[in-house]
Amino acid sequence: MGFQDGLAEAARTIEDHLRHVLSDLGGLPVVQAMGYAAAGGKRLRGYLVLEGARIHGIAPAQAIWPACAIEAIHAYSLVHDDLPCMDDDDMRRGMPTVHRKWDEATAVLAGDALQTLGFELVACPDCHPDAVVRADLALSLARAAGARGMVLGQALDMAAEQADTPLSLDQITALQAGKTGALFGWSAEAGARMARADIAPLTGYARALGLAFQIADDILDVEGDAAQMGKAVGKDAGRGKATFVSLLGMDGAKRRAESLVTEACDCLSVYGSEAGNLQDAARFVISRRT
Amino acid sequence: MGFQDGLAEAARTIEDHLRHVLSDLGGLPVVQAMGYAAAGGKRLRGYLVLEGARIHGIAPAQAIWPACAIEAIHAYSLVHDDLPCMDDDDMRRGMPTVHRKWDEATAVLAGDALQTLGFELVACPDCHPDAVVRADLALSLARAAGARGMVLGQALDMAAEQADTPLSLDQITALQAGKTGALFGWSAEAGARMARADIAPLTGYARALGLAFQIADDILDVEGDAAQMGKAVGKDAGRGKATFVSLLGMDGAKRRAESLVTEACDCLSVYGSEAGNLQDAARFVISRRT
Numbered sequence: 001m002g003f004q005d006g007l008a009e010a011a012r013t014i015e016d017h018l019r020h021v022l023s024d025l026g027g028l029p030v031v032q033a034m035g036y037a038a039a040g041g042k043r044l045r046g047y048l049v050l051e052g053a054r055i056h057g058i059a060p061a062q063a064i065w066p067a068c069a070i071e072a073i074h075a076y077s078l079v080h081d082d083l084p085c086m087d088d089d090d091m092r093r094g095m096p097t098v099h100r101k102w103d104e105a106t107a108v109l110a111g112d113a114l115q116t117l118g119f120e121l122v123a124c125p126d127c128h129p130d131a132v133v134r135a136d137l138a139l140s141l142a143r144a145a146g147a148r149g150m151v152l153g154q155a156l157d158m159a160a161e162q163a164d165t166p167l168s169l170d171q172i173t174a175l176q177a178g179k180t181g182a183l184f185g186w187s188a189e190a191g192a193r194m195a196r197a198d199i200a201p202l203t204g205y206a207r208a209l210g211l212a213f214q215i216a217d218d219i220l221d222v223e224g225d226a227a228q229m230g231k232a233v234g235k236d237a238g239r240g241k242a243t244f245v246s247l248l249g250m251d252g253a254k255r256r257a258e259s260l261v262t263e264a265c266d267c268l269s270v271y272g273s274e275a276g277n278l279q280d281a282a283r284f285v286i287s288r289r290t
Numbered sequence: 291m292g293f294q295d296g297l298a299e300a301a302r303t304i305e306d307h308l309r310h311v312l313s314d315l316g317g318l319p320v321v322q323a324m325g326y327a328a329a330g331g332k333r334l335r336g337y338l339v340l341e342g343a344r345i346h347g348i349a350p351a352q353a354i355w356p357a358c359a360i361e362a363i364h365a366y367s368l369v370h371d372d373l374p375c376m377d378d379d380d381m382r383r384g385m386p387t388v389h390r391k392w393d394e395a396t397a398v399l400a401g402d403a404l405q406t407l408g409f410e411l412v413a414c415p416d417c418h419p420d421a422v423v424r425a426d427l428a429l430s431l432a433r434a435a436g437a438r439g440m441v442l443g444q445a446l447d448m449a450a451e452q453a454d455t456p457l458s459l460d461q462i463t464a465l466q467a468g469k470t471g472a473l474f475g476w477s478a479e480a481g482a483r484m485a486r487a488d489i490a491p492l493t494g495y496a497r498a499l500g501l502a503f504q505i506a507d508d509i510l511d512v513e514g515d516a517a518q519m520g521k522a523v524g525k526d527a528g529r530g531k532a533t534f535v536s537l538l539g540m541d542g543a544k545r546r547a548e549s550l551v552t553e554a555c556d557c558l559s560v561y562g563s564e565a566g567n568l569q570d571a572a573r574f575v576i577s578r579r580t
Binding site: 024025026028029030031034076080083085086103104105106108109111112113115116117119120123124130131132134135136138139141142143145146147148151152154155156158159 | 316318321366375376393394396403405407410414420422424425428429431433438446
């Protein structure tokens with residue numbers, strides 16, 4: 001099975017499991033909004049969890065729990081990011097954002113509950129029989145998602161928007177390491193945590209992959225097609241925001257992304273051919289058109 | 291030491307520990323806002339954790355972690371509840387709400403990060419050496435805070451505001467059980483969970499105490515003094531919302547609150563005189579003026 005087929009199959013599995021989990025929560029608008037927000041998307045983070053788990057011999061029936069957890073956390077961050085007081089986006093994945101389809105209060109609450117759900121999914125006994133693993137997954141997820149990870153990146157991003165001078169390359173790299181890198185890191189490491197194995201190779205892989213992903217995002221913001229991407233493009237340049245493209249130039253950004261992909265793949269050499277799919281995933285993040 | 295002194299001392303201990311934890315996160319506005327939002331308040335939930343832990347022989351140095359966790363979760367819920375798209379409150383605990391002091395984006399993010407922090411605090415090894423306990427605390431906290439607990443109650447509350455007919459007594463009781471009851475329940479049970487003891491007596495205690503607390507809130511919304519409470523009063527009656535007072539009458543509401551306090555105290559008989567402070571806490575929730 002090629003990478004794209006594997007990713008699509010993982011996305012279906014994750015989608016089904018999330019739908020099953022959410023069906024347990026009743027039919028209130030907030031729960032509907034949670035399901036709506038958690039549907040669709042590339043499921044790249046969930047795929048990293050499933051692949052990282054597979055190469056460590058973890059059963060898919062267990063790996064699906066952290067895979068859904070990280071997608072719930074990712075979905076929460078998108079719902080809140082899209083709010084009028086944040087990025088004020090009307091479209092996401094080609095559909096109206098949650099606050100446009102329902103209202104802002106529903107979007108705030110649905111995002112809140114998706115975050116909570118993420119922690120519930122890793123802490124529940126179905127995720128792993130060993131409580132040491134469940135507690136470790138919950139703790140590392142909190143560190144990745146909170147004010148020393150993703151929220152730190154978002155806060156740095158907000159501070160940058162209000163600052164007079166654009167960010168330097170080091171600053172934007174630090175911002176990205178939190179904003180998107182932290183969840184990628186957790187995703188790639190989760191399988192090793194479930195096997196109580198060394199996470200270091202996957203930490204290095206994810207660091208390079210996350211940065212390549214963000215550079216690709218900046219490239220897509222310039223070269224991408226809004227209809228294909230299902231969201232607005234050209235927003236960063238329009239706001240005079242520093243991006244990897246504005247700092248490195250388009251060619252420089254593309255070269256940097258490619259060398260990061262090589263770096264990401266090299267980190268996985270310890271796993272041999274088992275890591276082929278994760279290497280394909282790294283190549284995918286800079287070739288994607290959405 | 292009387293109950294009020296004990297509560298004040300617990301509040302100081304919790305305050306200090308939260309300040310210490312947050313000092314680790316840097317000085318960005320979002321982190322400042324987290325500290326601002328997590329400061330002050332009665333700390334009743336944290337007190338329940340500390341007392342529930344004490345009667346189970348858990349060291350204060352461990353109990354402080356779930357006590358701070360529940361206060362972080364409670365603070366997150368207040369910051370998001372106060373947002374313009376939710377209750378649109380300008381004042382909280384006598385101070386401007388987070389979105390008034392900073393802005394809405396900071397309030398959304400600070401609330402998000404406070405929720406994450408709550409899970410970090412119970413999942414970290416300092417909280418308890420036994421991972422079974424840490425995973426159990428994280429899972430039960432997620433169930434109490436999420437779409438089958440607190441967020442469910444908030445969602446029912448939102449649905450009620452949009453409905454044509456006011457809620458019945460059963461409906462408002464179910465709403466409250468989620469909205470405020472779930473976190474009270476977790477707080478009271480946490481110590482028993484840390485000792486891997488039976489949580490049932492504390493579950494019953496917290497169910498009655500939470501309901502008494504909400505009835506007292508509805509009474510204060512009618513009889514309370516805005517200056518003393520540090521927030522707006524008379525909001526529910528002004529919106530024609532069903533409350534325990536509108537449904538039971540003022541005298542009926544007061545009688546119901548008193549019988550719930552008796553019920554709460556009776557649930558603790560198994561702990562003998564050790565549970566005196568928790569019984570005082572139950573009496574406090576219906577006698578408080580703020």
